[in-house]
Amino acid sequence: MSFKIAVLVGSLRAESYNRRLARALIRLPVAQDHEFTFADIAALPLYNQDEDDDQPQAAKALKALVSGSDGVLFVTPEYNRSIPGVLKNAIDHGSRPYGKSCWTGKPAGIIGVSPGFSGTAMAQQHLRNVLAGLDVPTVGLPEAFMRWKDTLITPDGEIGDEAVEFLTRWMKAFLEFVEDHKAPS
Numbered sequence: 001m002s003f004k005i006a007v008l009v010g011s012l013r014a015e016s017y018n019r020r021l022a023r024a025l026i027r028l029p030v031a032q033d034h035e036f037t038f039a040d041i042a043a044l045p046l047y048n049q050d051e052d053d054d055q056p057q058a059a060k061a062l063k064a065l066v067s068g069s070d071g072v073l074f075v076t077p078e079y080n081r082s083i084p085g086v087l088k089n090a091i092d093h094g095s096r097p098y099g100k101s102c103w104t105g106k107p108a109g110i111i112g113v114s115p116g117f118s119g120t121a122m123a124q125q126h127l128r129n130v131l132a133g134l135d136v137p138t139v140g141l142p143e144a145f146m147r148w149k150d151t152l153i154t155p156d157g158e159i160g161d162e163a164v165e166f167l168t169r170w171m172k173a174f175l176e177f178v179e180d181h182k183a184p185s
Contacts, residue, residue, distance in 0.1 A: 003178050006069040007038045010076030010087035010112070010123075017113045017148045022075040024159045025111070030172045036073070039065055041090040052097035059093040066094055066102040071178035072136070076112045078123035088130070095134055103134040107181035109174035111144040113152065119145030139177045144170045 007026070009019045026036040043058035055063075066072060076087055095101040110127055112120030124145065128138055144167070146152065151160045159167050 003034045003070040005034055005036045005071050005073050006066045007036050007073045010084045012042045012086055018075045018077050020153045021113045024153050024157055025171055028168055028171050030168055041086050044090055044093055047089055047092040063094055063102040070182050072106050072108040074110045076123055078114050078120040081122040082126045083123045103136050106136055107178045108136050109139045113146035113148050115148045119147050121145045137181055139174050142170050
């Protein structure tokens with residue numbers, strides 16, 4: 001079964017570690033039969049409830065992408081022991097106006113990479129709390145708090161040898177989770 005997956009990277013930097021990880025993950029053989037589309041969260045203005053009746057075009061595009069997807073892949077850094085503001089802003093846009101959230105019931109995977117020893121453990125926990133409030137089920141195990149090393153992603157954009165087995169297992173678990181939670185057609 002082939003899935004459409006929306007990808008949200010919590011960093012705006014073009015060559016961020018997390019964007020590089022996201023691009024490498026979707027190149028894994030286990031992901032080849034699926035369609036991954038990156039959301040443009042940089043285009044979103046700051047969320048403003050006054051615009052709920054006529055959301056900005058970038059918010060409408062995000063909501064259409066997520067609504068048309070079978071699952072969501074969040075790849076996020078950790079900023080000050082939490083999720084980046086740009087990612088929270090995207091989640092807020094997608095959840096509004098009340099009763100018209102694009103997130104409800106969408107199965108999600110959360111992964112991230114950081115130079116620190118704890119990877120993105122705190123950010124992922126905060127993100128799980130936010131998503132739980134929006135009725136977004138998330139993959140529980142395996143958890144993936146990746147520590148950045150220059151060997152994690154090869155110069156060709158592939159997962160490096162020391163992480164390929166684990167990240168393949170993680171991606172397989174995520175895709176199986178999407179299958180288990182896919183809404184009936």
